[in-house]
Amino acid sequence: MNILITGGAGMLGHLLVNRFKSRHRVIYTTHRDAINIDGAEQMSWDLTQGRKALSGIDAVIHTAAMTNVDGCEKDPGQAHQSNVAATRNMVNSVPGAQVIYISTDFVFDGTRGNYSESDVPSPLSVYGRTKLEGEGEIPQGGCIIRTSIYGLGSGPQRPGMVEKMIARLRNGETVNGFTDQIFTPVSTGNLALFLEEIMERRLAGIYNIGSSQPCTKYEFMRAAARTFGFDPEAVKPGLSSAVNYLAPRPRDVSLDTTKARNTFKTEAWDLEKSFGFIKTQYLCHQDTKTQKL
């Protein structure tokens, strides 16, 4: 298969490129950071700047987006360009390809939780609104994934939340985990398996993909600390409502994943399995870095 992955330097995008490049021809787009991934083809493309004429692409996984929630609130025009216009440009560049759009659980307002695919979205933030509008650009036959993801960043210059947390715990610092935010996160490694199945079976429509059990961010961070061998007590309970965020944060964006469970052969991993996978990747990266010194 010829697969185009947008946002190849992002947390999800870089994992997907590395996952799929041995079995498929993978072309990935970069924007500000032109990272090199051996065995895949890099294409520099600011998606807000118009379409390209790309032929022979079988599937596109559109991960590129403006993901900074407060950044979107501060600059709604740029958020619209990056999350809506860019999606339209991408769709218009690959006629005939299967389009897979990575959306977000932030399309919901979080007042109720356990949202199914047929629940009416009602985003609280510019980020959520523009991601929802981006969904509207996906053509018939495309696939929209509503999710919340976690994994390693794409390199030392772009560490993810997990590496930042590990660094703090290693320094003997404590970290705050919110007890008033509930979600159903899926690790990028697990999501890659779902995406591969979507491409193989050419699945279409909206799917919620997430862990089978919702958890608070506090529980999530304690599970991370435990897997990485730190005392979970170093994760302190905190309240997101006490933080002065620019964009409002939804309280409970847990997703009902019944449709995915009934459709996919791929299974959702629990936190322990996901963090185990992330730890292996992390140690592997540390090893590579040490060998290079």
Ligand SMILES: NC(=O)c1ccc[n+]([C@@H]2O[C@H](COP(=O)([O-])OP(=O)(O)OC[C@H]3O[C@@H](n4cnc5c(N)ncnc54)[C@H](OP(=O)(O)O)[C@@H]3O)[C@@H](O)[C@H]2O)c1
């Ligand atoms: N991370 C989460 O917790 C989460 C939760 C739910 C849904 N999602 C969705 O999952 C997807 C992947 O998230 P992620 O965390 O991997 O995001 P990320 O790490 O922030 O990566 C996003 C990528 O998009 C690229 N990009 C931004 N603007 C662009 C433009 N105008 N043209 C081309 N590329 C552009 C960025 O490139 P530069 O950095 O070089 O600009 C970056 O590589 C996103 O669509 C996001 O909305 C994420």
